[in-house]
Amino acid sequence: MDMRSDSGLEQDSAAIHLHLGAHKTATTYIQSELSRNARFLAANGIAYIPMREFRSWRRSLLRFGVRFAGPSHVKFDRRLRKWNRDRSQTCIISDENMIGTCGSIVGAGKLYPQLHTRLGTVAGMLSEHSVRLFISVRCYASFYAAAYCEALRHGDGCSAEAFKRRLDPASRRWRDVLAEIANLFPSSPIIVWPYENFRQSRAEIFDALAGKEITSRLHLSSEVLRPSPSQAAVDRAQRFAKRFS
Numbered sequence: 001m002d003m004r005s006d007s008g009l010e011q012d013s014a015a016i017h018l019h020l021g022a023h024k025t026a027t028t029y030i031q032s033e034l035s036r037n038a039r040f041l042a043a044n045g046i047a048y049i050p051m052r053e054f055r056s057w058r059r060s061l062l063r064f065g066v067r068f069a070g071p072s073h074v075k076f077d078r079r080l081r082k083w084n085r086d087r088s089q090t091c092i093i094s095d096e097n098m099i100g101t102c103g104s105i106v107g108a109g110k111l112y113p114q115l116h117t118r119l120g121t122v123a124g125m126l127s128e129h130s131v132r133l134f135i136s137v138r139c140y141a142s143f144y145a146a147a148y149c150e151a152l153r154h155g156d157g158c159s160a161e162a163f164k165r166r167l168d169p170a171s172r173r174w175r176d177v178l179a180e181i182a183n184l185f186p187s188s189p190i191i192v193w194p195y196e197n198f199r200q201s202r203a204e205i206f207d208a209l210a211g212k213e214i215t216s217r218l219h220l221s222s223e224v225l226r227p228s229p230s231q232a233a234v235d236r237a238q239r240f241a242k243r244f245s
Contacts, residue, residue, distance in 0.1 A: 021096025025136035103156025109166035
């Protein structure tokens with residue numbers, strides 16, 4: 001079927017499976033395994049768009065959007081035709097920074113304060129596609145601790161005492177984050193799983209991301225990627241930062 005966007009250009013009608021993260025919920029592991037198995041996925045009608053390529057393009061679009069012609073969904077379709085040259089029926093995009101950063105969480109003391117603005121831009125890009133959303137949630141105590149360490153890793157941290165003073169978990173719960181996502185994608189299903197169950201549920205999660213049963217034919221690594229730093233490492237990072245404050 002010949003599908004065309006309002007630009008008159010042929011539109012890629014692939015379903016978009018959008019993995020939103022969250023941070024520190026095995027997101028890097030999922031991206032690594034999708035990348036490592038990209039050829040196998042492509043042979044099964046599934047395109048994985050590399051995270052770094054998508055993130056770089058999304059940033060350039062936001063930074064220099066005025067230089068591009070046409071609305072955001074037309075820009076996305078033009079780029080998608082390059083990413084999905086085989087015209088796969090399903091395209092997986094995974095980028096946890098679509099909903100915010102750990103630095104913004106530490107700065108605001110609550111979950112993803114920039115979500116509406118950041119993900120709203122992506123929702124506009126994907127407005128002509130069928131979208132299925134995926135996100136993992138994590139126990140508040142361990143999530144905020146891990147987010148704080150990740151912010152330190154990127155130089156966006158503060159003292160642990162300052163973060164504790166501004167932290168207000170009750171002001172924004174995971175249910176609020178999910179409601180905001182649902183508002184931006186009112187016609188899209190949202191698949192949610194607890195991070196704590198990831199190890200025993202990972203085959204089911206990868207099958208859901210692919211939209212078909214494929215995990216039995218994948219060799220998933222057991223390697224742990226990007227573990228949170230130890231308390232000693234956090235203490236050293238804080239001492240180092242104080243030297244330049």
